[in-house]
Amino acid sequence: MxxxxxxxxxxxxxxxxxxxxxxxxxxxxxxxxxxxxxxxxxxxxxxxxxxxxxxxxxxxxxxxxxxxxxxxxxxxxxxxxxxxxxxxxxxxxxxxxxxxxxxxxxxxxxxxxxxxxxNLPPQDDVTERLAQLTPHQFKVLKMVADGLLNKQIAHELDISESTVKQHVSAVLKKLNVINRTKAGVAFKHAMGMH
Structure with a gap:
């Protein structure tokens, strides 16, 4: 190839x-x-x-x-x-x-x-919603899916913890899920990760 x-x-x-x-x-x-x-x-x-x-x-x-x-x-x-x-x-x-x-x-x-x-049925809603995330929201979601806490995410991305919280709540709203765990599961499923 x-x-x-x-x-x-x-x-x-x-x-x-x-x-x-x-x-x-x-x-x-x-x-x-x-x-x-x-x-x-x-x-x-x-x-x-x-x-x-x-x-x-x-x-x-x-x-x-x-x-x-x-x-x-x-x-x-x-x-x-x-x-x-x-x-x-x-x-x-x-x-x-x-x-x-x-x-x-x-x-x-x-x-x-x-x-x-x-001819496939329409894409699942989560994939469509993931495509709407901003680059920062996507990075935060990936780290949430990896099990990182807000404090760890803030340190990794060199941003404040309150900024991380804002990103997390925006992600939850855009993905239409109620908590971080569901957001992480949705992300891994949509990405084809197991």
Missing amino acids: CQALTEVVGNRLFEASSFSETLEQLHSQRDIELVFLDLNMPGNEGLAGLTEIQSLFPDVLVVIVSAQEEPAIIQKAITLGASGFIPKSASITCISQAVTQVLDGEQWLPDNMAETIA
């Missing part, structure tokens, strides 16, 4: 072996337009990496590259802002077509998948 991507994008391709390395590349190489994100990359849990990139780098396009081809996962990825999905088995022609279309501002899915996804 990497070799095929290099053929399509040429020497402008930066590789990362983990999700944290991907974020480092995005922070240091400010002109990155497109990220190919593997759902099974070390450090990337389900669709959480997609939403993190989207919240930190809103102008970067993200295409999911995966051997997992379940239509429901792909539908969630698109709902959460992915610009496309390329199966790992895709041909060079297919990858080239996807890159061109995505860089032109369009979404890209393999032909057989586009129809399947269009």
